[in-house]
Amino acid sequence: MSEPLLEVDRLGVEFVTRHGDLRALDGVSFSMAQGEILGLVGESGAGKSLTGRAIIGLIDQPGRICGGTITFEGRRIDNLRSADLRKLRGKRIGTIFQDPLTSLDPLQRIGDQLVETIRAHLPLNAAQAREKAIALLGEVGLPAAADRMRAWPHEFSGGMRQRVVIALALACDPSLLIADEPTTALDVSVQAQIIALLRRLARAHNASVLLVTHDMGVIAEAADRVAVMYAGRVVEIGPVADVIARPWHPYSRGLMGSIPSLREEVDRLTQIPGAMPRIGARPEGCAYAPRCPKAEPRCRMAAPPMIEAGPRAAACIVEPAP
Amino acid sequence: MLHYVLKRIGGAILVLVVVALIAFVLFRFVGDPINQMVGQDVSVADRERLRQMLGLDDSIVVQLARFLWNALHFDFGVSYQFKEKVTTLVAARFPATFELSLAASIFAIVVGIPVGAYTGIRPKALMSRAFMALSLIGVSLPTFLIGILLIYVFAVRLQWLPSYGRGETVQIGFWRTGFLTKSGLAALVMPSITLGLFQLTLIARLVRAEMLEVMRADFIRFARARGLSERAVNFRHALKNTLVPVVTIIGLQIGSIVAFSIITETVFQWPGMGLLFITSVQNADIPVMAAYLMMVAIIFVTINLTVDLLYLAIDPRIRLGSAQA
Ligand SMILES: Nc1ncnc2c1ncn2[C@@H]1O[C@H](COP(=O)(O)OP(=O)(O)OP(=O)(O)O)[C@@H](O)[C@H]1O
Ligand code: SF4
């Protein structure tokens, strides 16, 4: 295997509060290959969005990276100065957020937002940037792209706005796209279209995608591999088909209990009894132990390390590799 | 969009008519104007003659119609105290008040918006904290006290600036301006600061609050994720999105600057409409009071209309003329 595009190694993120430092991410590790689509799943609060934000260096105050490394295109980016990080954002790493209705500046025309992004990173003049913007709008499937340049965000439906957001994310041909729940806020009827578009464009631009979602159906449909997060850690990672068919970590097994298809009502992954511990209230040892049917006394001693088995890995000391 | 504009203009006219009605009621029912105009020794017959001459014995409806018709031409008759046409009096005083209010508004806006933006972008910076503390004082000190303090420091102690009046003025057509002479500009400094300070702090605090709010918006996060410069994020996206509420408040505040100029004009003996109004209140000079009322109403309405039209320029969502407006 060639050098990975992105390598996240034991990443820690903490929020500095009056009641002490809260570890939101506690040793997140995974890597992504060039052109790969990696799904990131897990319950609400597991740290999926935070992982994406840490990569682009946009963690909300008062959070900060407190350990580990992020290596992207062969260089460390977790300790870059903000000016250098800005050059990566939008240029080498594109981002798509959950809610297209609020992602676009309501007071700026679609075309201007595209041209602005393109010109922030590429040495193009206004006319060239405009041409590129029109081409991008065409590529994401907006009919009559040239006429749409002058449109305002509020004139578009949610699905169309998400297409514009995708065009913005792809504007400078990034090698990595971070898509944080790109379809959660959309109508069920357009979710599948957007996922298909994202997949097609990522392939066409040879971009990798870190696809954050609650929806195992989306993962099954779009991702090559999947990483399962629980309480600030990756607890299992492997090829989608393997993880879905034969989940290794007991938590993954709980998740895969029922996989809704894209066209069904989105399942909110609530079938596992109990709740994920809040940050600051995580137990010693395996954080899943209080809910785990397989838990043994030794699970509560120390946090289980990732155990590798071929293309798969999981952080469980009880369950044997499948 | 045309619908929106017409609706606003219709509203403005309605407000003016209502104010004219109030002015009429004031005119007709507060005291007996004849008593104000003539001395004790004037005979009843002479009083009646005067009453007829002024049309004060016509029916209410006729008087109201005449009043509205005259008000439409901004004709409020003759001042009781100066025995001069009110229109002439107000026209002579209007430029002074206008220039003072303009200078105070510009001061409040040009200082208030950048200060608000800065404190909103860097809420934790020392400068921001200092401003927030200072602004509390600015909001709580009464206008006349600020004026008197300024006079004490800059006119009495340091003797840098004149303590009263407009300085030298230049007559251009019907307009007497203080903008063109050095002493005119010097005389403008303290009154405009006094008059604009409250509005400055208000605008700055509003811009700050709006900035803090907008900075948390998704589209700002997304603008950062697109790799835009801090400058573009802060000004092109964040500040612009605070403008709709800020313009609203600025519009309202300019209105109150005109209204509050009464106090500032009194403190600095500024020969404007406010000072004229104060003397007319003291002398129950109702025509002048009515004219002042109409004048202030016209200014308020004009500003509000301008604000509504500015919305159109700023926010495309209003242009639809849909429910969002
Ligand atoms: N600004 C913040 N201040 C304090 N804690 C935060 C902040 N942002 C996130 N966290 C904490 O970090 C943890 C991870 O949050 P994150 O948004 O990554 O969750 P998520 O997996 O994306 O969940 P969801 O599916 O709901 O989006 C949460 O437990 C949350 O409490
Ligand atoms: S380590 Fe123990 S508690 Fe944790 S998942 Fe495995 S079996 Fe369950």
Ligand SMILES: [Mg+2]
């Ligand atoms: Mg999230």
